[in-house]
Amino acid sequence: MSKLMKLNPADNVYIVRVPLQANDSVEIEGQNYLIKQALGFGHKIAATLLHPGDKIIKFGIPIGSATEQINIGEHVHLHNMKSDYLPTYTLNNEFVNK
Amino acid sequence: MSSLINKELRGYLRPDGRKGIRNIVVVAYLVECAHHVAREIVDVFRGRDVQLIGFGGCYPNAYADKMMNALCIHPNVGAVLLVSLGCESFNRKRLYQTVKESGRPVKLLGIQETGGTKKTISEGTAFVSAALEDIKSTPVVDMDVTDIVVGVVSGGSDATSGITANPAVGKAFDILVEKGGTAIFENIGEMIGLDDLIAQRGITPALRDELRKAMEKSAKYYTIMGHGSFAPGNADGGLTTQEEKGMGAYYKGGTALISGMIKPADIPPHKGLYLMDIVPDGEPRFGFPNPNDSSEIAELIASGALCVLFTTGRGSVVGSAIAPVIKVCANPDTYARMQDDMDINAGKVLTEGVSLDEMGNEIFNKIISVAGGEHTCSEALGHQEFVLGYKTFEPVGPSCLP
Structure with a gap:
């Protein structure tokens, strides 16, 4: 079973289908990419090179925007993307990307 | 559909003609x-x-x-x-x-x-x-699928919720609605940015306008509150934004057309799929629309849900007073850890390649078994949570219930 899956052909992120460990490698379009940290089911990985301000597409719809350049194979999460609507709250008692 | 349980259902007949699955x-x-x-x-x-x-x-x-x-x-x-x-x-x-x-x-x-x-x-x-x-x-009488009213909520969502449990529940809702039952979903507060997707499913142009207005009200309300329907565990579980969580939540409603929009404690006047508008009307007055999952469950039950499907990725354990709660676990790791609390392992979609259609059938069959008296995990464990707070609503207009 492939480690990654795309939920919609229009998506520019894959989701993790099998939990990944640090230093695992994943194959994207014939190229291997090293995973830097453990990622559980459903986490997102860039399928294309993303620039700041680019829409992140998952389920075929925009789910937010990149806040910095994201290379193919990199984890896409709070550190490099943000909501286009509401800031995201974490247990550090602060809003991320407000 | 041949795999569906064709079990004889019996319900407790109430004087208003409705039939209960518990007494x-x-x-x-x-x-x-x-x-x-x-x-x-x-x-x-x-x-x-x-x-x-x-x-x-x-x-x-x-x-x-x-x-x-x-x-x-x-x-x-x-x-x-x-x-x-x-x-x-x-x-x-x-x-x-x-x-x-x-x-x-x-x-x-x-x-x-x-x-x-x-x-x-x-x-x-x-x-x-x-x-x-x-x-x-209490008189016990025959009951069939058309007597069944089911609500759905999610809690402790993670990135698996929108891939496994929510779309599988959506399939179960499609089966239920096709067979003439009633399904209610309510996550209007989460589905920020999805106005078009929701509105276009209304069965009349007037209802489509009402759905759009409700979505706009919701976005405005949560923006004033400064906090969406998003908890830290959602992010730990791989969800990054409100709109991402909302799209995952959207799948719970299946693909049927929306027959009407109700507010908490309104009883759906016909069979079919209903969206519950849980966001208070007017300026925010009493705080967050639903401060926790239990307050949402209470609203679905007040609108006549005989049982409630609860999808969870991180792993909620709650049940409810009055109506059984069926826990549909989205995440296979969570299921392995918390099996005693979970009625359905929808994570099989990821680990065993089970199709969403098969999962939908399994969930529909579980609804029928629970309606037939089988205890859910939360019932067996004694969960009977109940939360009711303050809200303000205007009654729904006639165009909400065509």
């Missing part, structure tokens, strides 16, 4: 000051079908009033004991009258009038004992 005695406190006494009465009957609900506020609130009136005559309820302190604002006489007119055994005890804690517990216990005997004679 319980509800003990309801009408202000927090009466909570302890009500709980003591319920505790006497631990392990039997006696459950606690109530409203803690002393200030009057039309929404809470409507909720309590709807819940006390829910089809799963056979008899009601109302426990009042005596000086609170809640309109106890009207609630008493509602239950009485519904034909159910009912008693109203005022703690001040009865003579305090001990005497009220004693009188309440006597009533509940008699009521449990009384409701044994």
